[in-house]
Amino acid sequence: MRQRLFSFAILLVLGCAARAEEQDFSKVEIKTTQLADGLYLLQGAGGNMTAAVGADGVLLVDDAFAPLAEKIRASLKGLGGGDRPLRYVINTHYHYDHTGGNKAFAEAGATIIAADQLRSRLMTGGTAGNGGSISHEMKPVEAGALPQITFDHALTVHMNGEDIRAVHYANAHTDGDSIVYFPKAHVVAMGDIYVRYGFPFIDINGGGTVQGMITACIDVLRTVPADSKIVPGHGELAGVDDLRTYLKMLQDTSAAVGAAIKAGKSLAQIKQEHILGAWSERYSPPKAFVDTDAFTETLYNSLNRRVPRHGGRPR
Numbered sequence: 001m002r003q004r005l006f007s008f009a010i011l012l013v014l015g016c017a018a019r020a021e022e023q024d025f026s027k028v029e030i031k032t033t034q035l036a037d038g039l040y041l042l043q044g045a046g047g048n049m050t051a052a053v054g055a056d057g058v059l060l061v062d063d064a065f066a067p068l069a070e071k072i073r074a075s076l077k078g079l080g081g082g083d084r085p086l087r088y089v090i091n092t093h094y095h096y097d098h099t100g101g102n103k104a105f106a107e108a109g110a111t112i113i114a115a116d117q118l119r120s121r122l123m124t125g126g127t128a129g130n131g132g133s134i135s136h137e138m139k140p141v142e143a144g145a146l147p148q149i150t151f152d153h154a155l156t157v158h159m160n161g162e163d164i165r166a167v168h169y170a171n172a173h174t175d176g177d178s179i180v181y182f183p184k185a186h187v188v189a190m191g192d193i194y195v196r197y198g199f200p201f202i203d204i205n206g207g208g209t210v211q212g213m214i215t216a217c218i219d220v221l222r223t224v225p226a227d228s229k230i231v232p233g234h235g236e237l238a239g240v241d242d243l244r245t246y247l248k249m250l251q252d253t254s255a256a257v258g259a260a261i262k263a264g265k266s267l268a269q270i271k272q273e274h275i276l277g278a279w280s281e282r283y284s285p286p287k288a289f290v291d292t293d294a295f296t297e298t299l300y301n302s303l304n305r306r307v308p309r310h311g312g313r314p315r
Contacts, residue, residue: 025067030075033237035229036185038160040079044068046097047233050180050189053079054160057087060110061180061189061231063101072101073108086110088157090166091147092191092233093174094121094206095128096138103145113155114147115168118176121206122146131204132297134290169193169216173200173233175207179220188224189231193217194243196235198283199295200250202302210254210302217247253279257299267300 023045033041035050042049046064049072058081063072076086089106091099091114099122102112122141129135149155157164165181173192180189192200193216202208220230221244230238253276260270274280276292284292 025065025071028068028071030068030071032075032079035187035231035237036182038080039162039182039185039187041231041237042072042075044071046100047092047095047192048189048231048235050182050187050231051076051079051081052160052162052164052182053081053084055084056159057085059088059090059157059159059164060086060105061090062092062098062191062233063089063105065097066100066104069101069104073105087159088113090114090157090164090178090180091118092180092189092193093177093203094118094138095174095192095203096141098191098233099141099145102147103142106144106148111149112145112147113149113151113157113166115166115176115178116150116152117168117174117207118178119147119150121174121176127205128203129205130202130290130294130298131301133294134201134297135205169219170212171207171209172212172216173208174203177208177212177216179216181223186225186228187231188220188228190216190220190233190243192233194230194232194238194246196232196238196242196246198285198288199279199290199292199298201290202298204298204301208302209305210250210299214247214250214254217243217250221247249279249283253295254299254303257296258303261300261303267297270300271296 028045030042030044035041038054040051042051047062050061052059058076089110089112106112125138125140128138154167162182162184166178169177177193193213226240228240230243232238256275260275271293276296280292
């Protein structure tokens, strides 16, 4: 009864009542927020996007659902992109609410960039899920939607006067996550390593772990200036203090479940005892995508190191 469709849940996060394949994307509007000179946050349906627009062309971090490609393109033109080409798209992870526009933009000339593991998962498909009640089959994508450039640890794109750096964080939200830094602008796009809809979805089946999520958040906080703007994978623009609060939640909930595991308690016992109850009001709102029980499953599976291996170079 608690089985969830991933696509349905993502839309619930955004307040939609239909599955991705059933949504009327013609009614979706792309909202834009300026982050810095030539740098913008784009929000519609699916994951948040970050666009760098300037004389050298346009770079886009993530590209939402496939049917929104034309609206995204129109929005970029309205931001001053004009006839400047969309040259690069950086994918933060493989889920299709962040990679759906790959094929359309690649066909128009953009180069898709991602971590090695992300390309592998798009190519082969698989089951996204938390090892428990959240599960959804991800079909392999067409060849034209695959990243053309991949990297192991980090890659820098020098354009529009900025050194845009994509860094791979192993086994965080998935095993192919990238966080994208705009150092001169004091902006960082974190993909679904950081979300603002409540307890996060960690794709355990896709190589994600709460330990990797924590490590990534700590690294961002150590790296960026105190006045940085943080673009979450879903939800409104955040600051460093918001990310710090989220990190503390990950650490404290992990410690609570970890202590219960050490005491020999089963997953059923941990759920029954409502060990995460203290965080439920803030992070498990009504109709939450990841409710308290689902996040308990996630932490339990992650802390027991039930991380599937995938591809030729699992990390």
